[in-house]
Amino acid sequence: MGGTFDPVHNGHLRTAVEILDRYHYSALKLIPCFQPVHKDRPSVLPQQRLEMARLAVSGDDRLSVDSREIDREGPSYSIDTLRDLRAEIGSDESLIMVLGMDSFLSLPTWHNWQEIIQYAHLLVVSRPGWEPDLISELSGFCENYRAASPHELQCAPSGRVWFETLTPLGISSSMIRALARKNESIAYLLPEPVQKYLEEHQLYR
Ligand code: ATP
């Protein structure tokens, strides 16, 4: 699961654990980007976003943080990361990229987006405010690659798209940044250790 994680929040984490529980996947990596391609520069340092992500996953052994995009520096293209991961795990293992509906809808603007499906499956999760009827531009893509069942994602290495409805959580990093700027509470939107980190380092003020 890639993202800016500026900062990581319970929307990301709840998505991760619901997916792991529902499908008994063995592991899920959060992969913070170094430089997002379609967003403004993040407001805090890559190392700080990385540290917050590490604090956030410390309670669940199935979750980890992968720093390869931050180590690589430069614009963080998902295709490069997927190519890397594929080379590591070999050609037979299933690889699944988890992304929210908002990210999926922007897929046609991603670098070499048509190649992504050769390296991984896409597991698109619901996100409040982003409805599947906006998908029109991607309807051809969905027709070609839609899985008949989520289990197809475990039976082949890549090449399928599945849409999953999760507990709706209207939490976003932008919302947390806006609250912090106004000096309002961000409690219960993100893990406590991350909240403490933000406060100690005076981030997003
Ligand atoms: P920002 O508001 O700065 O854009 P964000 O909350 O969207 O931040 P990102 O780091 O951009 O967080 O998101 C990483 C991934 O997590 C994306 O695929 C996004 O769709 C997904 N995601 C983020 N928040 C949620 C949520 N509340 N529910 C479901 N998916 C989410």
Ligand code: MG
């Ligand atoms: Mg976002």
